Structure formats: C-alpha cells, structure tokens
Amino acid sequence: MEKVEKEPLLSAKNIKLLKNPLGQDNPITVQVLGICSALAVTVKMKPAIVMAISVMVVLAVSNVVIAALRKSIPGRIRIIVQLVVIATMVILVDQFLKAFAFDVSKQLSVFVGLIITNCIIMGRLEAFAMANKPWPSFLDGLGNAWGYGWILIAVSFFREFLGTGSIMGFPVMEKLGVYNFGYEDNGMMILPPMALITVGIIIWVQRARNKSLIETK
Amino acid sequence: MNFLLKKMKEIEPLFEKGGRFEKLHSVYDGFATFLFVSDKVTSKGTHIRDYMDMKRTMTVVLIALMPALLFGCYNIGLQHTRAFGIDDWTLMQMFWFGFLKLLPMIIVSYVVGLGIEFVAAQIRGHEINEGYLVTGMLIPLIMPIDVPLWMVAVSVAFAVIIGKEIFGGTGMNILNPALTARAFLFFSYPGWMTGDAVWIEGLVKGGGLDGFSGATPLAVAKLEGIAHMPSAMDMFIGTIPGSVGETSTVAILIGALILLLTGVGSWRIMLSMTLGALGIGLLLNATGGNDYTQIPAYYHLIMGGFAFGTVFMATDPVTAAQTNTGKYIYGALTGILVVVIRVFNPAYPEGTMLAILLMNVMAPLIDHYVVNANIRRRIKRIRTA
Numbered sequence: 334m335e336k337v338e339k340e341p342l343l344s345a346k347n348i349k350l351l352k353n354p355l356g357q358d359n360p361i362t363v364q365v366l367g368i369c370s371a372l373a374v375t376v377k378m379k380p381a382i383v384m385a386i387s388v389m390v391v392l393a394v395s396n397v398v399i400a401a402l403r404k405s406i407p408g409r410i411r412i413i414v415q416l417v418v419i420a421t422m423v424i425l426v427d428q429f430l431k432a433f434a435f436d437v438s439k440q441l442s443v444f445v446g447l448i449i450t451n452c453i454i455m456g457r458l459e460a461f462a463m464a465n466k467p468w469p470s471f472l473d474g475l476g477n478a479w480g481y482g483w484i485l486i487a488v489s490f491f492r493e494f495l496g497t498g499s500i501m502g503f504p505v506m507e508k509l510g511v512y513n514f515g516y517e518d519n520g521m522m523i524l525p526p527m528a529l530i531t532v533g534i535i536i537w538v539q540r541a542r543n544k545s546l547i548e549t550k
Numbered sequence: 551m552n553f554l555l556k557k558m559k560e561i562e563p564l565f566e567k568g569g570r571f572e573k574l575h576s577v578y579d580g581f582a583t584f585l586f587v588s589d590k591v592t593s594k595g596t597h598i599r600d601y602m603d604m605k606r607t608m609t610v611v612l613i614a615l616m617p618a619l620l621f622g623c624y625n626i627g628l629q630h631t632r633a634f635g636i637d638d639w640t641l642m643q644m645f646w647f648g649f650l651k652l653l654p655m656i657i658v659s660y661v662v663g664l665g666i667e668f669v670a671a672q673i674r675g676h677e678i679n680e681g682y683l684v685t686g687m688l689i690p691l692i693m694p695i696d697v698p699l700w701m702v703a704v705s706v707a708f709a710v711i712i713g714k715e716i717f718g719g720t721g722m723n724i725l726n727p728a729l730t731a732r733a734f735l736f737f738s739y740p741g742w743m744t745g746d747a748v749w750i751e752g753l754v755k756g757g758g759l760d761g762f763s764g765a766t767p768l769a770v771a772k773l774e775g776i777a778h779m780p781s782a783m784d785m786f787i788g789t790i791p792g793s794v795g796e797t798s799t800v801a802i803l804i805g806a807l808i809l810l811l812t813g814v815g816s817w818r819i820m821l822s823m824t825l826g827a828l829g830i831g832l833l834l835n836a837t838g839g840n841d842y843t844q845i846p847a848y849y850h851l852i853m854g855g856f857a858f859g860t861v862f863m864a865t866d867p868v869t870a871a872q873t874n875t876g877k878y879i880y881g882a883l884t885g886i887l888v889v890v891i892r893v894f895n896p897a898y899p900e901g902t903m904l905a906i907l908l909m910n911v912m913a914p915l916i917d918h919y920v921v922n923a924n925i926r927r928r929i930k931r932i933r934t935a
Contacts, residue, residue, distance in 0.1 A: 530712060
C-alpha cells in the first residue's frame with residue numbers, strides 16, 4: 334500500500350491560520366467585520382467575554398460542518414445551507430446560555446441571536462470552509478473568533494474601566510479611593526460612540542506599528 | 551522688540567538643519583512666526599505671501615473674544631455675589647474674583663492643547679498649527695465656571711487628538727474642536743455641565759442662599775415656565791447665569807463687529823443663522839404646539855449660547871460650508887436646528903452646541919451639492935448658447 338505523506342496537525346501553515354487573524358488579518362480592525370456587536374456588547378467585560386466564547390463555538394463548529402459538507406452542497410443554495418448551520422448553532426448556544434448563565438444571557442439580550450448575522454461567520458464559511466478540509470477550517474474558525482474576541486475584550490476593558498471604574502465587576506477605582514480626589518467615571522465611555530472611537534484607536538495603534546496595513550492610494 | 555528680534559535671530563541657527571536643536575525646529579518656527587512676520591522668501595515659482603497669515607487671523611479672533619471674556623469675568627463675580635447674598639463688592643472686586651477663577655481654566659486649556667499640538671507637529675515634522683490659539687480661548691468661555699480643571703484637561707486632550715489631529719490637524723478637522731471638547735464633557739460628566747448649580751461659582755459645593763436657583767434662562771423656561779424668565783434686557787446685557795462667555799449678547803456683538811470689519815468672520819453665516827432662528831421662532835409662535843413654542847422668537851437670539859455660537863463657532867472657516875451659497879444654507883439650517891432642539895427636545899434645554907456640531911458634519915455635503923448645481927448650470931448655459 335502506498336503511504337500518503339500526512340501533514341502534521343499543527344504545521345506552519347495551520348499555525349498561520351490561527352495566528353494571522355489575531356493581528357495582521359484581524360476581522361474587526363483590518364477587515365472591519367462584526368463591528369455592530371463590538372459596539373453593542375462591550376460596555377462590560379463579562380458579556381464581552383461570553384460573547385467572544387459564543388462566537389468562537391458557533392464559528393468553529395459551523396466551519397467544521399460546512400467543510401465536511403462542502404462537496405455535497407449545491408453551489409446555488411450554499412448560502413441557505415450555511416445559514417441553516419449557523420442558525421442551528423446559534424440557537425444551541427442561546428439555549429445553553431439561558432440555561433446556565435441566565436444573567437449574562439439577559440445582558441446580551443438580542444445580540445446572541447444576532448450572531449447569525451455576524452458578517453465574520455458568513456465570511457469565513459464562504460471564504461474558507463467552502464474550499465478547505467475540516468481540520469484547517471476548524472483552526473481558521475478558532476483563529477478568527479479569537480481575533481474577534483480579543484478586540485471585544487480589549488474594548489470592553491477600557492469601556493468598563495473608564496466608564497464605571499471597575500474591571501470584571503470589581504470596583505477598582507473605588508478600592509483605590511480615587512473618587513475622594515474628585516475623580517469621576519466618564520459617562521461617555523458607556524455610550525456606543527466611544528466603542529467606535531476605542532476600536533478606532535486600536536486600529537490607529539495597530540497601523541502605526543504595522544505600516545504594511547496602510548492602504549496606498 | 552528689537553532686542554527680542556535680535557535674540558531670536560541669534561538662536562535661529564541652533565534650530566536649523568545640523569543645529570543642536572534640529573528636532574525642535576517647528577517649535578522655534580512656531581514662536582518666531584507668532585512674534586514676528588515671517589521673513590522667508592520663496593525662490594521657486596510665483597507665490598503671493600500675505601502679511602495676514604493664519605496667526606494674524608487668529609489674533610483678530612482673539613481680540614474679538616476679549617469683550618465676551620471681560621464681561622464673563624465680571625459676570626462670574628456678579629452671579630457669585632447674588633447667589634451668596636454678598637452686597638458690598640465693587641465692580642472691580644467682582645471682576646477680579648471672576649478673573650482669578652477663570653485664569654486657571656484658560657491656563658489648563660492652553661497648556662494641554664498647545665502641548666499636544668507641539669508634540670504632534672514634532673512627530674509629523676510639520677509647522678505648529680496655530681488654530682489652537684483661538685480654540686484654547688474658546689474652550690474656557692463655553693464651560694460652566696465650576697468644571698473641575700482635570701475634566702477640562704481631559705476634554706481638551708480628547709478634542710485636540712480625536713477631534714483634530716487624527717484628521718490631519720488644523721484645517722482638516724470635520725468638527726469644531728472647541729465644541730467637540732464641550733460635547734465630550736457634556737456627555738461624559740453631565741453632572742458638571744447641566745443643572746442649576748454649575749453655572750455659578752461655588753454653588754455646587756453648597757453654601758448659597760436658601761432657595762436660590764442658578765438656572766439659566768432656558769432651564770427656567772423649561773422648569774418654571776416662560777413667565778419666570780429674566781427680562782430681555784438682562785439677557786441682552788448678560789447678567790444671567792450661563793457658560794462663562796456666552797451670557798452677554800452686547801459683548802458678543804462687539805466681537806462680531808470686529809470680526810466683520812476685519813473680514814475674518816463670515817457675515818453670510820451670521821446673518822442666515824440669525825434669520826433662520828428668528829424665522830422658525832416666529833413660525834412656532836404662530837403655530838404653537840407645546841409650551842416652549844411660546845417663547846418670543848427674539849428671546850432665542852439673546853439667551854443661551856446662540857449669540858456666541860453664531861459669532862464664534864458656526865463661522866469657524868474650517869468646519870463651516872466653504873461656498874457662498876452653502877454658507878447661507880448652512881447658517882440658516884443651524885439657526886433652525888438650534889430653536890428646534892430647544893423647543894422640542896425635553897432632554898436638552900440648549901441646542902446650540904449640538905446644532906452646530908451636526909451642521910459641521912453636513913457642511914461638506916452642502917458644498918458638494920452647491921458645487922454640482924453650479925456645474926450643471928454652467929453646462930446648460932453652454933448648451934443653450
């Protein structure tokens with residue numbers, strides 16, 4: 334029997350699938366996808382973390398499912414098939430959150446359901462899972478979800494810290510006693526515009542460090 | 551002056567290429583052209599160098615701001631004496647009291663703002679933007695007097711970095727930086743920007759007369775009804791609570807006169823904005839709707855920040871519409887929006903800031919359509935000819 338050269342599970346190419354979306358191919362800061370949820374669920378860190386994990390589960394599993402089915406999906410109805418898979422996953426995640434983390438689920442409210450319309454997920458299914466094997470698709474899903482997730486968590490860190498003076502619900506500013514010196518929480522950080530501006534600042538820092546991201550006209 | 555000029559020339563080589571402080575070239579340049587007219591001669595091509603450069607323009611605006619600033623100082627003292635029941639202060643005492651209260655805010659505004667401008671100019675290798683000379687004076691004038699200084703610093707930093715520098719500095723900003731600073735404070739720390747205690751020095755900390763309300767005329771109209779508003783004369787002269795520089799319509803009109811005579815401010819915007827506000831005010835008086843529609847139309851011109859916004863904010867040459875027709879549209883819409891926000895939005899007694907900021911965003915759109923309409927008209931003329 335002929336022996337097929339097997340690619341190691343975490344080859345350099347596969348590592349790249351995981352690493353690139355964190356930085357130079359980040360879904361939020363470079364591709365500017367999934368912005369709406371980045372604005373909506375980043376007031377506090379806890380919902381942001383839960384959201385990041387939810388998106389990771391949905392994206393990784395849908396990617397694997399679509400990659401496994403990719404040869405049998407007729408080209409004309411592929412979007413519908415993708416949506417069915419995503420919607421199934423989102424409903425599962427939503428039910429899971431309602432059962433085991435009801436408080437957070439209430440805070441995230443409609444935004445868990447709206448993961449279905451998160452452009453990152455459709456984008457990855459269409460661009461990657463439809464053309465690759467399940468294992469790389471799984472890694473691609475994880476990588477993109479992490480890229481999305483860390484931006485979400487970073488934004489929510491600044492918004493919660495500056496907006497309500499706490500980190501993960503722990504009142505840091507109060508414990509430090511800075512309120513006694515006349516410090517006050519910044520009410521604007523809680524409003525959606527500051528999420529946009531915070532994402533903008535992250536993009537600014539990223540482009541200042543990595544000049545290759547700057548478009549030439 | 552000669553001595554200063556000699557000194558500046560003496561240290562100039564240090565800042566030129568190869569000099570010891572080469573990196574600080576833009577700082578030197580900024581100071582030198584602020585103090586003296588530039589003696590640079592362009593060698594290639596034909597250039598027209600006008601003596602009236604941006605720094606002189608800005609200086610004119612600063613001079614125009616002086617009446618409002620001086621009256622603001624006096625009014626801080628006056629409101630303080632009224633709130634605390636002091637009745638033996640002379641005019642000079644009130645003025646000094648206000649001046650000393652206002653001075654730290656002006657210093658903070660300039661130090662933080664210019665500091666960021668200098669650093670940004672160094673990083674970019676540009677000349678220092680002189681736009682901040684005016685912005686730095688406008689910011690204290692549109693704040694309530696009791697705002698903590700660190701909040702002023704934060705809002706100035708936000709306005710200069712996010713409102714101006716990331717767009718490319720003076721001349722490239724979409725929003726008026728001074729109003730951006732105020733809007734930032736307004737949404738960040740509403741407790742210090744609204745209410746009836748913040749407008750009078752010392753009232754937030756308490757200790758005022760029992761039952762004394764430091765509400766602005768606009769807030770009075772909302773809370774107690776139009777009948778309780780101060781008299782039109784008081785509002786015109788400016789002996790009413792409000793942001794530092796906005797209360798006195800007289801002082802602002804003197805500033806407007808200076809701007810118009812020197813041609814620095816746009817009369818088109820001022821005129822159309824006033825007419826817009828007056829027009830919609832009269833219309834609302836006639837139609838009715840809610841209680842506030844019955845505020846006499848000319849009240850809108852003399853209370854709140856309308857006069858200050860019209861003369862010093864809406865006419866900002868960078869953020870206003872650039873075409874002449876566009877200026878009429880821009881001004882009129884701003885005036886209309888001010889009154890609409892005042893009358894119909896229960897959350898905001900005052901609408902000048904938000905109206906001007908919104909129209910700042912719309913100004914390029916207005917210009918776009920004005921320019922396109924002109925192109926179409928000219929094409930038609932060619933076809934018919």
